Amino acid sequence: GAVVSQHPSRVICKSGTSVKIECRSLDFQATTMFWYRQFPKKSLMLMATSNEGSKATYEQGVEKDKFLINHASLTLSTLTVTSAHPEDSSFYICSARTGPRNTEAFFGQGTRLTVV
Amino acid sequence: AQSVAQPEDQVNVAEGNPLTVKCTYSVSGNPYLFWYVQYPNRGLQFLLKYITGDNLVNGSYGFEAEFNKSQTSFHLKKPSALVSDSALYFCAVRDSTGGYNKLIFGAGTRLAVHP
Numbered sequence: 001g002a003v004v005s006q007h008p009s010r011v012i013c014k015s016g017t018s019v020k021i022e023c024r025s026l027d028f029q030a031t032t033m034f035w036y037r038q039f040p041k042k043s044l045m046l047m048a049t050s051n052e053g054s055k056a057t058y059e060q061g062v063e064k065d066k067f068l069i070n071h072a073s074l075t076l077s078t079l080t081v082t083s084a085h086p087e088d089s090s091f092y093i094c095s096a097r098t099g100p101r102n103t104e105a106f107f108g109q110g111t112r113l114t115v116v
Numbered sequence: 117a118q119s120v121a122q123p124e125d126q127v128n129v130a131e132g133n134p135l136t137v138k139c140t141y142s143v144s145g146n147p148y149l150f151w152y153v154q155y156p157n158r159g160l161q162f163l164l165k166y167i168t169g170d171n172l173v174n175g176s177y178g179f180e181a182e183f184n185k186s187q188t189s190f191h192l193k194k195p196s197a198l199v200s201d202s203a204l205y206f207c208a209v210r211d212s213t214g215g216y217n218k219l220i221f222g223a224g225t226r227l228a229v230h231p
Contacts, residue, residue: 032216041224043221044160091157097217106162112157
C-alpha cells in the first residue's frame with residue numbers, strides 16, 4: 001500500500017509553545033489529507049480535512065485558530081498546535097488517499113504530543 | 117449522518133479459535149465500509165473494505181468480513197486467531213458530506229488473543 005509518513009513520532013513541549021507535526025505522502029500525491037485526534041482508549045476524532053492550495057475544512061467544535069493546518073504541496077500537510085496546553089496532549093494521526101476516487105485511506109504512524 | 121457502532125469494548129479469544137469483532141452501520145445510501153487495525157502507538161493499517169459485490173470480503177492477514185444488509189452489520193472474522201492479532205480494531209464508514217469522502221470511525225474494539 002501507499003506510504004504516509006508522520007514526523008515527529010513523539011514530542012514534548014512546554015505550555016504556551018507551538019508544535020508543528022508533518023504528514024507526508026511518500027510515493028503518491030495527495031490533494032486531500034485528514035487529521036485525526038485520538039484520546040486514550042478512544043476512537044479517532046476527525047479534526048479537519050486538509051486541501052492542497054486552499055483552506056482546511058474543520059469539523060464542528062475544532063478551533064481553527066488553535067490547530068493550524070497548511071497543505072502547501074501535494075505531498076505535505078502540517079498541523080500546528082498553537083499555544084499548547086496540557087489538555088492538547090493526545091495522539092494525532094494523519095491520513096491520505098491515493099486518488100479522489102480511491103476509497104481506502106492510508107495512515108501515518110501518529111504523533112504522541114505531551115504538553116507539560 | 118453516517119455512523120458505525122462497535123458494541124464490544126473488548127473481545128477475548130484463545131489462540132487457534134475463530135474470532136468475530138462486531139460492527140453495525142447506519143447510512144443513507146450505499147454503505148462503503150472498512151476495517152482497520154491499530155497496534156500500540158502506531159497509525160492505522162487497512163485490513164479490508166466493502167464497496168459492492170460479494171458480501172464476503174477477504175482482507176489482509178487472513179481476516180474477512182461479512183456484509184449483511186438486512187442486519188446492517190459488517191462483522192470482522194478470522195477462522196483461527198493468533199496471539200499477534202491482539203490489537204485495537206476499528207470499523208469505519210465513508211461519509212461523503214461536503215465532497216471529501218471522510219472516514220467516520222467506530223469506538224474501537226480491543227482484541228486480546230490468549231496463548
